[in-house]
Amino acid sequence: MAKAAADRAATETKKTATETKLLLAARRLFCRVGIHATGISRILEEAGVARRSLYMHYGSKENLLKAVFDTEASMWFQWFDLDLASREDSARERILALFDLLKDWFEREDFFGCVFINAVAEHEKENGWVKEVAIAHREKINARLGAMVEASGARDPDMVTEKLSLVIDGAIVTAMVTGSSGAAHVGRLAAEDILRSG
Amino acid sequence: MAKAAADRAATETKKTATETKLLLAARRLFCRVGIHATGISRILEEAGVARRSLYMHYGSKENLLKAVFDTEASMWFQWFDLDLASREDSARERILALFDLLKDWFEREDFFGCVFINAVAEHEKENGWVKEVAIAHREKINARLGAMVEASGARDPDMVTEKLSLVIDGAIVTAMVTGSSGAAHVGRLAAEDILRSG
DNA sequence: ATTATTGTAGACCAATCAGTCTACATCGAT
DNA sequence: ATCGATGTAGACTGATTGGTCTACAATAAT
Numbered sequence: 001m002a003k004a005a006a007d008r009a010a011t012e013t014k015k016t017a018t019e020t021k022l023l024l025a026a027r028r029l030f031c032r033v034g035i036h037a038t039g040i041s042r043i044l045e046e047a048g049v050a051r052r053s054l055y056m057h058y059g060s061k062e063n064l065l066k067a068v069f070d071t072e073a074s075m076w077f078q079w080f081d082l083d084l085a086s087r088e089d090s091a092r093e094r095i096l097a098l099f100d101l102l103k104d105w106f107e108r109e110d111f112f113g114c115v116f117i118n119a120v121a122e123h124e125k126e127n128g129w130v131k132e133v134a135i136a137h138r139e140k141i142n143a144r145l146g147a148m149v150e151a152s153g154a155r156d157p158d159m160v161t162e163k164l165s166l167v168i169d170g171a172i173v174t175a176m177v178t179g180s181s182g183a184a185h186v187g188r189l190a191a192e193d194i195l196r197s198g
Numbered sequence: 199m200a201k202a203a204a205d206r207a208a209t210e211t212k213k214t215a216t217e218t219k220l221l222l223a224a225r226r227l228f229c230r231v232g233i234h235a236t237g238i239s240r241i242l243e244e245a246g247v248a249r250r251s252l253y254m255h256y257g258s259k260e261n262l263l264k265a266v267f268d269t270e271a272s273m274w275f276q277w278f279d280l281d282l283a284s285r286e287d288s289a290r291e292r293i294l295a296l297f298d299l300l301k302d303w304f305e306r307e308d309f310f311g312c313v314f315i316n317a318v319a320e321h322e323k324e325n326g327w328v329k330e331v332a333i334a335h336r337e338k339i340n341a342r343l344g345a346m347v348e349a350s351g352a353r354d355p356d357m358v359t360e361k362l363s364l365v366i367d368g369a370i371v372t373a374m375v376t377g378s379s380g381a382a383h384v385g386r387l388a389a390e391d392i393l394r395s396g
Numbered sequence: 397a398t399t400a401t402t403g404t405a406g407a408c409c410a411a412t413c414a415g416t417c418t419a420c421a422t423c424g425a426t
Numbered sequence: 427a428t429c430g431a432t433g434t435a436g437a438c439t440g441a442t443t444g445g446t447c448t449a450c451a452a453t454a455a456t
Contacts, residue, residue, distance in 0.1 A: 032324060060445080113323070123235065135376060167364060186357070186361055197391035216432080
């Protein structure tokens with residue numbers, strides 16, 4: 001099996017080995033333990049990198065978090081623009097295939113939720129920059145999702161897109177809380193209901 | 199209009215005024231700012247309570263969080279066991295009315311997501327007690343939801359319940375991230391699709 | 397061979413945190 | 427009137443945090 005999109009996103013863009021090690025350790029710890037609960041020293045330990053190197057490359061914990069946001073965003077765009085776009089299925093089947101990608105993601109041993117959602121949960125939600133970044137990410141995802149929905153010939157594509165987006169977020173959060181990948185399958189079936197009705 | 203369930207949950211059980219002030223301030227700050235990001239001193243300021251009183255009543259920040267969990271759980275049980283149960287509608291209409299309650303919740307100026315979900319997001323997700331508490335809460339909610347679904351005569355009530363639960367979580371998270379209550383309406387429509395198909 | 401870059405190792409600092417402690421005020425029940 | 431419980435006010439502590447700094451090693455390009 002080809003390398004999973006989550007790994008590709010962190011490794012295949014031009015990054016030094018040190019940066020890659022830092023990003024992988026940071027993403028894992030930020031999601032599994034929490035961002036505030038993860039100390040810099042812990043990231044350095046698990047990445048096997050010196051403290052100075054982290055501050056050379058990223059300057060601050062906040063910038064490291066932003067870099068982690070970028071790698072997770074890359075994962076999603078690879079899903080939409082490579083994995084799903086290369087399929088010759090119908091638009092409807094491509095939409096449903098997204099939930100199979102979610103299932104693979106949930107089953108990774110280092111899946112502990114979505115960095116964006118988790119980060120919003122533990123940061124200021126009134127005029128906070130994290131929330132703004134997450135909203136922007138969300139809109140990019142929904143634009144791609146919306147294009148597929150439109151191609152599927154839905155009567156009210158915007159509403160169907162919002163419904164599917166809701167189900168996707170619900171599946172991610174359910175998988176995070178329960179620690180089970182079953183939410184992906186439930187989400188796929190709910191998406192079928194929505195597409196059937198809409 | 200009667201007092202909202204969220205307030206009732208925090209005030210109507212036998213609690214001292216000090217405890218109520220602490221719980222309201224803690225819930226608000228834990229959700230809006232994050233649990234780790236909220237210092238004890240900040241809670242004391244906003245509650246207008248002395249440091250000693252907090253440690254007299256709750257002993258630790260962790261115990262205060264547990265108490266906040268309890269008040270949010272009470273809110274849900276009031277929804278299910280009082281607000282929804284007192285309706286004379288059909289089971290289907292009671293299920294959909296849950297999304298109207300969610301809308302009211304999302305529109306409160308102190309809504310910043312679900313304490314359980316937010317707490318899981320920023321705590322250890324491998325053998326962490328917060329995750330266990332959230333799973334237990336989730337199961338209680340789903341049991342009540344499942345009873346309504348069963349009463350609605352769904353063919354596969356368990357699967358319909360899981361789908362609806364997914365949509366509920368999706369709506370909560372979407373409302374938290376976007377800061378808009380529209381997710382409740384989208385969730386209601388998605389729930390209608392699910393009930394129609396299931 | 398030398399130099400610049402990128403790395404490691406770890407001491408160090410100021411700030412902040414959860415939690416403890418002392419001293420004093422208020423007030424209802426006896 | 428007094429006493430015990432519950433409250434406020436705020437100094438204090440030990441641990442931990444993000445971030446800086448010095449000293450040194452390895453590597454690659456000139």
